Amino acid sequence: MATLACAGGPVEVTGVAYDSRRVVRGDLFVAMRGGSSDGNRYIEAAVAHGALAVMTDSREAYEKVRQEHPEIAAALVEHGRRALAEASSAVMGHPQRKLALSAATGTNGKTTTAFLLEEMLRSAGRTCVLIGTIETHVAGEVRESPHTTPESRDVLEIFAEGVTAGATEAVMEMSSHALEQERVWGLPVEVGIFTNLTQDHLDYHGTMENYFAAKTRLFEGVGAPPPRVAVVNVDDAFGARLAASIDRSQMLRYGVVGSGEFRAEDVRMRAGETRFRMMTPVGAVEMRSSLTGHVNVYNLLAASAAAWARGMSLEQIAAGAASGAQVPGRFEVVPSKNGVTVVVDYAHTDDALRNLISLARELEKESSGRVITLFGCGGDRDRTKRPKMGRAAGEGSDLVVLTSDNPRSEEPMAIIAEALAGVKETETECLVEPDRAKAIGIAIRAARSGDIVLLAGKGHEKVQVLKGATVPFDDVAVAAGVLKEIG
CATH class of the missing domain: 3.40.1390.10 (MurE/MurF, N-terminal domain)
Incomplete structure (x- = not known):
């Protein structure tokens, strides 16, 4: 009251x-x-x-x-x-003042970084609130998330529930839309994390510079002081620009090829495991995670730097990383008994597709198999990235299956035609099937033992948004059904 x-x-x-x-x-x-x-x-x-x-x-x-x-x-x-x-x-009694908030922004990696940071904090005995694209967690209770970043009233209600349950930490994703629209007004951020910036959401922001400006609002403070500590990926060109504008004493830089305070050396990976030596301002520690791929090395570095800024020891950070579970829809492997690896991933930009296919190529070396990539492009969204996504899929894959991904008010075949133009710039075979369920069946049935099938774009999502209707749809469930059918 x-x-x-x-x-x-x-x-x-x-x-x-x-x-x-x-x-x-x-x-x-x-x-x-x-x-x-x-x-x-x-x-x-x-x-x-x-x-x-x-x-x-x-x-x-x-x-x-x-x-x-x-x-x-x-x-x-x-x-x-x-x-x-x-x-x-x-x-609500100003619940944001009773929580230490860490916030992640960027095109790719926000969700995984937030999950990792929460797991690290929880493994050290801290009670947390998590607000993100996939799920909302309130002191261990898991709920569905309707939006990446809700309106401020809903964020504060979740914070208040967390405080009542004994939470002292909050971790959340802050989208560019939420930052520009000031849905996060007045939230005091202890640690701000910048993962990277690649083309996305230009249907809303117009230009990459506008998109970048929206992201940087996190580090300027939105109705609150700037974050006490900024954690920035300096291997990313936009991250390097951001880092140049922040006082070094208030920043932790991270990277693999750069010269950040948190760096990864001697990176080793295989399916279901990534290991590396993490160099930090207070020494080195061996890191191990069930997450796979170079992109997750960056996510682990970001979460680790943020956890250290929140007062965790390197030993606690390493233990938290090792205990982390699979992030839904992020390189999620669908169990298979026929020698084909089927992976569901949220990759929905050309950069994310390249990273996903690159990881599949690394893992496929052991089996000498092929990479089959299924993807689509969202309707009523940035049209300029469609041919870029097609080119990225064609350049890295042995076979591309082009289908629908939330066409919304647009005609699926019109979207597909724009993405197909990019695939045709490569010499890779491309099969077109607008019905996503049928397309998943085509992609998996085309695979042989040792192949990797990538189902990209929808990840954790459980619906397909069509013209005038939203219907239940789950890539993981559809793929599991196909695998069971073919034995």
């Missing part, structure tokens, strides 16, 4: 809502304009559901509430999302 000063006098509210359908009696309703909708259209519905007060970023809506609902406290604010964050914090 909190007392808010509004026109008409102070009012005590017991909750905050920004969705009129979730309003209960006693709530403050924050009506704000967004990119695709305007919450001010739903003020009447919120009042009907029992809202005691309204905050709005529209003078017209404010005057209307004052005139038509004099019994409702009203406040006019300049920034709706900032008001949502500040009001939610006040009503």
Whole structure:
């Protein structure tokens, strides 16, 4: 409960809502304009559901509430999302102040890095909250995540539940959309992590420079001071640019080929295991993880540097890395008895596809098999990356199967045609099947013992978004069914 000063006098509210359908009696309703909708259209519905007060970023809506609902406290604010964050914090008792928050941003690696960091912290006896693309964890309880970074009110509610359960640490992914839209307003970040930046989300940001600027907001502070420590991948060109703008005393750099404070040497890997010697400001430690591939060496370095910034010893960090479980939809191997390795991965950019195929090539050397890559491109998203993804798949694979991946409002074959143009720039054979379930069957049935089949793009997702419908769909379950059918 909190007392808010509004026109008409102070009012005590017991909750905050920004969705009129979730309003209960006693709530403050924050009506704000967004990119695709305007919450001010739903003020009447919120009042009907029992809202005691309204905050709005529209003078017209404010005057209307004052005139038509004099019994409702009203406040006019300049920034709706900032008001949502500040009001939610006040009503919920400022839970963000009771947690040490580590936040990861970047194109690829955010999810795995966040999972690894949480596992390291938990293995050292710390109770954590995790908010990310795949799952939300509250003191060990696992929930589905509807968004990579929710609205501030929902983040703060999760934080409050974590504090009640005894959590002292929080780890979250911060997407570029959330940073630019200020969904993370007022969250004090202890450790900020930058993984990398490659082309993605240009349908929203327009240019790579705008995309980069959105990511860098984490390190400037969004309604809060900058992070106490910045953990930055200096092997990445954009990471190197970011590092040049941050005081060295507030930064830990990491990399494999660069000269960061956290570096990997003597990297050895095989299917289901990666080992390397990690060099740090306080000595070296041997690292072992069940995660595979050079991309996960970077993720392990990022999580390790963040864990060290949170006061963990190198021994605790190494133990936490060794205990880490498989991250859903990130190089997730589907059990098979016929000698074919089937992998489900979230790779949905050309850079991520190259990394995935490169890892498959490294593992395939032992079996002398082929790499078969299935992928699609999302509809209503950046069209310029489609031929790039096609070229990346064709350049690294022995066979490409081109299919659908959440076509949304677009025609699947129109999307496929744009990706196919990139595959055709290579000499790799490409089979086209817009039905993703049938395409998975084609890819797996085309494989021989020793081959690796990569099912890229959807990873942990459990639905397929089509024009006018969202249907259940799980790459892992479909692949398992095909493998069982063919024995």
